Amino acid sequence: MNAHKPTIIYTLTDEAPRLATYAFLPIIRAFTEPAGIDIETSDISLASRILAEFPDALTEEQRVPDNLAELGRLTQLPETNIIKLPNISASVPQLLTAIKELRAKGYELPDFPQDPKTEDERKLRERYTKCLGSAVNPVLREGNSDRRAPKAVKEYARKHPHSMGAWSQASRTHVATMKKGDFYHGEKSMTLDRARTVRMELVTPTETVVLKPEVSLDEGDVIDSMFMSKKALYEFYETEMEDAYETGVMFSLHVKATMMRVSHPIVFGHAVRVFYKDAFEKHQELFDELGINVNNGLSDLYDKIESLPASLHEEIVRDLHACHEHRPELAMVDSAKGISNFHSPSDVIVDASMPAMIRLGGKMYGADGRTKDTKAVNPESTFSRIYQEIINFCKTNGQFDPTTMGTVPNVGLMAQKAEEYGSHDKTFEIPSDGAANIVDVATGEILMTQNVEAGDIFRMPIVKDAPIRDWVKLAVTRARDSGMPVLFWLDPYRPHEHELTKLVEKYLQDHDTEGLDIQIMSQVRSMRYTLERLMRGLDTIAATGNILRDYLTDLFPILELGTSAKMLSIVPLMAGGGLYETGAGGSAPKHVKQLIEENHLRWDSLGEFLALAVSLEDLGKKAGNKQAEILAKTLDAATGKLLENNKNPSRKTGELDNRGSQFYLALYWARELAAQTDDADLAKHFGELAETLGSNEDKIVAELGEVQGEPVDIGGYYQSDAEKTSAVMRPSKTLNDALSGTRS
Ligand SMILES: NC(=O)C1=CN([C@@H]2O[C@H](COP(=O)(O)OP(=O)(O)OC[C@H]3O[C@@H](n4cnc5c(N)ncnc54)[C@H](OP(=O)(O)O)[C@@H]3O)[C@@H](O)[C@H]2O)C=CC1
Numbered sequence: 001m002n003a004h005k006p007t008i009i010y011t012l013t014d015e016a017p018r019l020a021t022y023a024f025l026p027i028i029r030a031f032t033e034p035a036g037i038d039i040e041t042s043d044i045s046l047a048s049r050i051l052a053e054f055p056d057a058l059t060e061e062q063r064v065p066d067n068l069a070e071l072g073r074l075t076q077l078p079e080t081n082i083i084k085l086p087n088i089s090a091s092v093p094q095l096l097t098a099i100k101e102l103r104a105k106g107y108e109l110p111d112f113p114q115d116p117k118t119e120d121e122r123k124l125r126e127r128y129t130k131c132l133g134s135a136v137n138p139v140l141r142e143g144n145s146d147r148r149a150p151k152a153v154k155e156y157a158r159k160h161p162h163s164m165g166a167w168s169q170a171s172r173t174h175v176a177t178m179k180k181g182d183f184y185h186g187e188k189s190m191t192l193d194r195a196r197t198v199r200m201e202l203v204t205p206t207e208t209v210v211l212k213p214e215v216s217l218d219e220g221d222v223i224d225s226m227f228m229s230k231k232a233l234y235e236f237y238e239t240e241m242e243d244a245y246e247t248g249v250m251f252s253l254h255v256k257a258t259m260m261r262v263s264h265p266i267v268f269g270h271a272v273r274v275f276y277k278d279a280f281e282k283h284q285e286l287f288d289e290l291g292i293n294v295n296n297g298l299s300d301l302y303d304k305i306e307s308l309p310a311s312l313h314e315e316i317v318r319d320l321h322a323c324h325e326h327r328p329e330l331a332m333v334d335s336a337k338g339i340s341n342f343h344s345p346s347d348v349i350v351d352a353s354m355p356a357m358i359r360l361g362g363k364m365y366g367a368d369g370r371t372k373d374t375k376a377v378n379p380e381s382t383f384s385r386i387y388q389e390i391i392n393f394c395k396t397n398g399q400f401d402p403t404t405m406g407t408v409p410n411v412g413l414m415a416q417k418a419e420e421y422g423s424h425d426k427t428f429e430i431p432s433d434g435a436a437n438i439v440d441v442a443t444g445e446i447l448m449t450q451n452v453e454a455g456d457i458f459r460m461p462i463v464k465d466a467p468i469r470d471w472v473k474l475a476v477t478r479a480r481d482s483g484m485p486v487l488f489w490l491d492p493y494r495p496h497e498h499e500l501t502k503l504v505e506k507y508l509q510d511h512d513t514e515g516l517d518i519q520i521m522s523q524v525r526s527m528r529y530t531l532e533r534l535m536r537g538l539d540t541i542a543a544t545g546n547i548l549r550d551y552l553t554d555l556f557p558i559l560e561l562g563t564s565a566k567m568l569s570i571v572p573l574m575a576g577g578g579l580y581e582t583g584a585g586g587s588a589p590k591h592v593k594q595l596i597e598e599n600h601l602r603w604d605s606l607g608e609f610l611a612l613a614v615s616l617e618d619l620g621k622k623a624g625n626k627q628a629e630i631l632a633k634t635l636d637a638a639t640g641k642l643l644e645n646n647k648n649p650s651r652k653t654g655e656l657d658n659r660g661s662q663f664y665l666a667l668y669w670a671r672e673l674a675a676q677t678d679d680a681d682l683a684k685h686f687g688e689l690a691e692t693l694g695s696n697e698d699k700i701v702a703e704l705g706e707v708q709g710e711p712v713d714i715g716g717y718y719q720s721d722a723e724k725t726s727a728v729m730r731p732s733k734t735l736n737d738a739l740s741g742t743r744s
Pocket residue numbers: 085086087088089090137258259346347348349352563564565583584585586587588589590591602603604605607
């Protein structure tokens with residue numbers, strides 16, 4: 001970091017947010033430079049992370065630094081100020097395509113060993129694994145999460161409500177979730193009485209397999225032992241598939257294979273295997289020979305049978321199709337192209353897919369392109385019961401009304417890889433029947449044990465004590481600042497949440513809670529209580545664990561605002577710095593497709609605008625930089641104007657898109673700065689820019705609009721060409737000249 005100047009680090013990520021950044025960074029720099037603020041970038045895209053992992057395979061010029069590790073280090077410093085855009089949490093198919101693209105660009109990366117046999121291959125796979133799944137967020141999120149819809153955004157949604165599908169009382173949509181044998185049912189949990197080093201092991205009748213030799217834990221940490229039975233999962237899928245088939249309701253699968261990168265691909269793969277059971281039984285040997293692994297989706301199977309002789313290939317495809325005869329209709333990701341819910345594990349991600357379904361009135365798309373009721377299969381019951389509760393509510397009370405409904409901000413326990421999200425390296429597919437133990441290394445004491453069978457998934461989530469204290473504090477602060485009640489969504493019947501409840505009750509005593517409404521209720525009751533209020537226009541803060549943080553920060557924003565991209569998303573870092581995330585959504589691959597095909601980017605950068613304002617405000621306060629504070633205040637006002645004047649990007653090609661929306665933000669921001677009286681220099685400087693942008697408004701909007709409609713080439717997907725992308729994202733010479741200070 002620049003030692004002298006106050007600095008904001010702006011991350012360069014993937015897909016739509018990265019495209020938007022090409023247009024937005026020059027605007028940010030034009031506004032922050034006069035205030036002496038440095039904007040540094042840090043590339044943490046999937047491509048960059050892969051390259052950083054393999055310096056040995058690259059030439060000197062091709063090597064890139066390990067930016068993620070550096071950012072992780074910076075999260076521990078109090079002056080750190082990072083703006084973090086959503087990035088790809090890669091599934092295996094995404095990783096493979098990214099490697100292929102980079103190799104075509106001349107990077108001699110090694111093959112990804114899908115089925116490692118030798119020690120070298122295992123090591124190589126381990127290196128690649130660092131780039132898989134949710135690899136960025138857990139490193140940067142060294143604080144808990146504060147996500148909410150700012151007032152101006154909420155007002156906008158009330159004035160310009162998004163479309164909502166109607167709920168019918170006769171809807172057949174429901175959630176199917178395991179009733180036995182999943183992580184929830186056998187869960188054990190304990191709060192550590194003292195610091196301990198533990199080992200995870202499997203004791204079989206013939207040997208003891210060390211799964212994880214050492215995990216250091218501190219006093220007060222809460223650890224869980226849980227497993228999912230493969231047999232119970234198979235039975236569950238079979239029952240639900242039969243039920244959907246017999247009752248004629250569509251089948252959809254909702255998992256989070258990206259973030260839960262070890263357990264959920266397995267859970268996903270089993271669904272595909274059960275659905276196509278007959279074809280798998282017939283061709284199992286060949287599938288094994290070909291190294292087919294449907295944990296990576298049906299696309300993996302189709303890719304690998306490609307090279308077979310035509311007759312065999314056709315036979316397999318016929319056998320797969322024949323399975324559909326006695327299986328339910330599958331929800332589609334792209335019905336026009338015949339891409340189903342089973343195609344790739346990163347296509348349907350539960351946090352966004354369930355809310356989208358609820359918003360549509362309990363519908364998903366079928367193979368014929370029509371919307372239909374669905375059996376929404378969420379195998380793991382731990383958290384999915386909340387979805388059935390909201391479905392019941394909507395069936396009884398009808399769809400929510402964005403013009404009158406309240407809001408549900410979230411205070412989420414997330415720091416230091418809390419709970420399930422940090423459990424990747426403590427999750428194992430069990431090789432043979434036995435006892436899965438968590439053992440104190442020093443004393444040999446078995447802290448928790450589970451009887452497991454081959455194929456079961458065993459894991460140990462951890463939540464550390466310091467993040468729990470910080471989470472409680474954040475919840476109290478938010479309650480005080482907002483005047484809203486806070487509800488802790490904690491289930492007394494679930495061992496882990498029972499432990500947390502005791503700690504929450506204890507740590508609440510460290511705070512002045514006089515006059516605050518703070519309650520603890522089970523997940524399902526919390527949902528019901530919140531919804532009753534929400535429908536009546538009342539606001540309730542949800543204080544939740546990590547997975548419900550993820551679920552609820554898409555669910556409520558999608559219902560309230562149409563998308564979670566419009567959320568303010570702050571991570572007050574525990575070491576004193578700030579991580580400002582942009583919205584609560586992902587990197588919107590569909591938006592990139594539209595840009596490439598039609599040169600229209602429908603990505604809404606509102607999340608970036610909101611994040612930049614809080615980042616500048618924080619910088620202003622910490623660096624004693626008054627101008628940064630003025631920039632923050634005027635940016636907020638400009639964002640308000642943007643919403644008021646409805647200058648958000650349109651979904652339709654030919655209308656105002658991301659670039660046009662950013663232009664309006666720049667125009668309004670410059671006008672706000674020109675109008676303020678706290679700093680004459682800034683007023684003068686931006687008065688000129690406001691004048692240039694304002695007098696050229698029609699010209700700039702025309703220049704940004706006339707390029708739309710034709711395909712564009714940005715020179716790559718995972719690693720696009722910087723010059724080409726910049727040219728596509730900055731097509732208005734008049735705007736570019738104005739920003740660089742050259743009057744046209
Ligand atoms: N914080 C992070 O780093 C996160 C990363 N991810 C990653 O993002 C990728 C895609 O995930 P997915 O589950 O599909 O979720 P996304 O949030 O990317 O996409 C779901 C849909 O939400 C809408 N949307 C999201 N953001 C915006 C925005 N700024 N402006 C307008 N619309 C928006 C789009 O709807 P429409 O197409 O109708 O316009 C989009 O297709 C995955 O690789 C996933 O791992 C996911 C969540 C968070």
